[in-house]
Every structure is written in structure tokens, then in C-alpha cells.
Amino acid sequence: xxxxxxxxKAQAIMKAKCPRCRSGKMFSHxxxxxxxxxxxxxxxxxxxxxxxxxxxxxxxxMYVSYFVSVGIAILSAVALYFMFNDPDAWxxxxxxxxxxxxxxxLSYRYSRVWMLYMFSPIKFDxxxxxxxx
Ligand SMILES: [Zn+2]
Numbered sequence: 001x002x003x004x005x006x007x008x009k010a011q012a013i014m015k016a017k018c019p020r021c022r023s024g025k026m027f028s029h030x031x032x033x034x035x036x037x038x039x040x041x042x043x044x045x046x047x048x049x050x051x052x053x054x055x056x057x058x059x060x061x062m063y064v065s066y067f068v069s070v071g072i073a074i075l076s077a078v079a080l081y082f083m084f085n086d087p088d089a090w091x092x093x094x095x096x097x098x099x100x101x102x103x104x105x106l107s108y109r110y111s112r113v114w115m116l117y118m119f120s121p122i123k124f125d126x127x128x129x130x131x132x133x
Pocket of ligand 1: 021022046049
């Protein structure tokens with residue numbers, strides 16, 4: 001993946017790009033690099049934005065990640081109900097726990113990305129983006 005500038009906000013979120021330039025990556029490793037998936041770039045490699053805009057900013061991401069997990073649980077419960085014709089309770093519990101664990105690198109990342117896009121005053125600045133790369 002290149003550092004290409006992403007104009008579309010939804011795509012920039014999907015690719016975990018810096019909210020200011022939408023060019024630099026927020027994370028230095030891939031989501032399923034399990035030793036390193038929590039490592040975040042301190043600053044944007046393209047525009048230099050400090051991602052943790054204030055100390056403890058990403059504590060709030062824990063709440064976002066909680067709601068993401070609840071969302072995963074509800075959606076998978078509904079899917080299991082219809083796919084397996086209301087299976088036993090243990091099957092719901094086991095499947096949902098497994099899904100939440102499997103998806104945790106993604107929910108960890110996206111809760112931080114969403115935090116920055118939704119709860120910070122940072123605005124997209126086209127001039128800072130790396131359009132030539
Ligand atoms: Zn940036």
C-alpha cells in the first residue's frame with residue numbers, strides 16, 4: 001500500500017489514514033501483524049500531525065471499541081439465529097467470543113481511527129496531502 005492521498009473520507013477511515021492530510025498512515029504495521037498491531041505512528045509521516053492530540057485522548061477509544069464489540073455481538077447473534085435456526089446458547093456464546101477475539105485487532109485500530117475522525121477538531125487540509133505520490 002502506498003501513501004497515496006485519499007480524498008474520500010470513508011476510504012481514508014477504512015485505510016486508517018491521517019485525518020488531516022489523508023495521506024500518512026496512522027499505524028506502522030498491518031492489522032494482523034499480531035505482535036505489532038497496536039503500534040501507532042506518533043506523528044503523521046506525511047504532514048507531521050501528532051495523532052494523540054492531547055494526553056490520554058485514546059482512552060476514549062476504549063468506549064468506542066466497547067460499542068464496536070457490542071455491535072459485533074448483536075449482528076452475529078442475529079446472523080446465527082437465521083443461519084442455524086436458533087442454535088443452543090453455548091453456540092452463540094462461543095461464536096461471538098471467537099469473533100470478538102478474531103476481530104479485535106481491527107476493532108482496536110478502527111476505534112482509534114474513529115476517535116480521531118469523530119471526536120477531534122482536526123479537519124482535512126488538502127494542501128497538506130501528498131497528492132503527487
Ligand atoms: Zn497527515
